[in-house]
Amino acid sequence: MSRRRILVCGAGGFIGNHLVNRLKEEGHWVRGADLKYPDFSKTAADDFQIADLSRQDRCAGVFDTGFDEVYQLAADMGGAGYIFTGENDANVMHNSASINLNVLEAARRSGTSKVFYSSSACVYPEHNQLDANNPITSEDSAYPAAPDSEYGWEKLFSERLYLAFNRNAGMHNRIARYHNVFGPLGTWTGGREKVPAALCRKIAEAPNGGTIEIWGDGEQTRSFLYVEECVEATLRLTHSSLAEPVNIGSEEMVSINQLAALIMDIAGKKLSIRHIPGPLGVRGRNSDNRLIREKLGWEPDYGLAKGIEATYRWIFDQVSRGQDAAETA
Ligand code: NAD
Structure with a gap:
């Protein structure tokens, strides 16, 4: 595949850092943006901008040029001890929604037409996940909506935002619902x-x-999905024609x-x-992998x-x- 100009938002985070490594292995020019550098390794990005993407001016600055692809992984995020206590709800919703609003507007203005968005299995309704042995997470079960956390509600709102830009702004955004990525x-x-x-x-x-x-x-x-498989699925989805949200997880x-x-x-x-x-x-x-199997002909097997x-x-x-x-x- 030809060398592309790529922006990774959240490149100082866990998945973003692994994604930058993979994109660099493939020979692309990569800009990373985050509030911080990666915690445990040096970034492989060609250019790394420390920027608060929840601020419109800083986000616009990161998009000083158009990109062939943008991967949007920046979010206010953590495990159950961060998301489910209720103590961080206002920050989680405000920071993450602001980032997504700013990224889409900056992408549109800079002539960038493809943004990958990392949504989450947390969008699925709690009432479908009460039985430990038979949880329901088919993509179409997200509605009527009833996520069990504000983190999940923000993800659902932002999914809709990316889809609206596809419909009204001629964009080709792609949306994954990640399930518990580790590594x-x-x-x-x-x-x-x-x-x-x-x-x-x-x-x-x-x-x-x-x-x-x-x-x-x-x-x-x-x-739980191993991070290398998450990156593989992210790239396959971004380069596919699948415009609806899809689970990226392990079964x-x-x-x-x-x-x-x-x-x-x-x-x-x-x-x-x-x-x-x-x-x-x-x-x-x-994870319910029927849709990804059917549409991408692929699923994780690590x-x-x-x-x-x-x-x-x-x-x-x-x-x-x-x-x-x-x-x-
Ligand atoms: P992470 O917390 O390691 O990475 C997120 C990065 O976003 C962090 O480096 C953080 O500094 C950055 N960030 C936060 N606010 C920012 C701001 N205002 N401006 C710039 N950068 C900002 O998380 P991760 O595990 O790498 O997850 C990446 C994405 O995937 C997130 O959107 C997350 O919600 C989603 N996701 C992850 C999982 C998982 O299991 N890891 C599951 C579902 C969804």
Whole structure:
């Protein structure tokens, strides 16, 4: 494929950083934009602009030229401990909606016609995800809308915004509903980490025979998508003709207790689990991949265990480095 000029918004974040690496491997010219540089590695972007995209003037500055493609991954975001407590609702909605409004307006003004937007499985109604074993997440089940978080409502609003620009501004935007993406170089501590990283950290930190804590009874179910497969699907969707929102996730559903057991196995540790109250999200969630299979002829197949193994090794290293630093301080 020919060399393209590409902008990645949210390039300092977990998925955005991996996406920049992949785009650079493919030989494209890449500008990254974010409030911050990537946390755990240097960016591979040709140009990286530190910019608050929720400010119209700063966002317009990042679009000082048109791009062949834009990937919009910037959002105010975190795991259940950030999204479901209710304490961050105003920031999440205001920051993320402002970013999407500004990105679309700046794209239109700069003559950029294709923006990939990272929506979320959090758009799906809570009442379809009460049964841990049979959650419903077919794309058409998003309406009538009833997401269980303001984060999900903002995603739904922004999906509609990208679709409206397709209809009224001649754009060719693409929309993915990501389901729980994980892998190395992701947030693993500090309160915004998601369950695979949080469990890897807890298990890496615990002495063999010790105890870790899990929110709820651990029987809530989820599926987890390895970040490299997420990037692959993102590129395939962006270059496809599929204009409606589509799930990008894994269908390999596990309970949180099963996930913990898998990580303990990989770590070679036997630990007890103490179940404690905490923010939980929906009872069950799995990706429904029928649409992506049908329209893109593709679905992820990397396997949870392989992805968790790579992630655990990376988090184990981070934890060990932290412990070494604390000992020498
Ligand atoms: P992340 O938090 O690592 O990355 C988001 C980035 O956006 C961060 O680097 C942050 O600094 C940046 N950002 C926030 N506000 C900004 C602003 N005002 N201006 C500029 N940059 C700003 O998250 P991620 O896991 O890489 O997720 C990327 C996208 O995918 C997000 O839109 C997220 O909602 C969506 N998503 C992720 C998952 C997942 O499991 N990781 C699941 C569903 C949807």
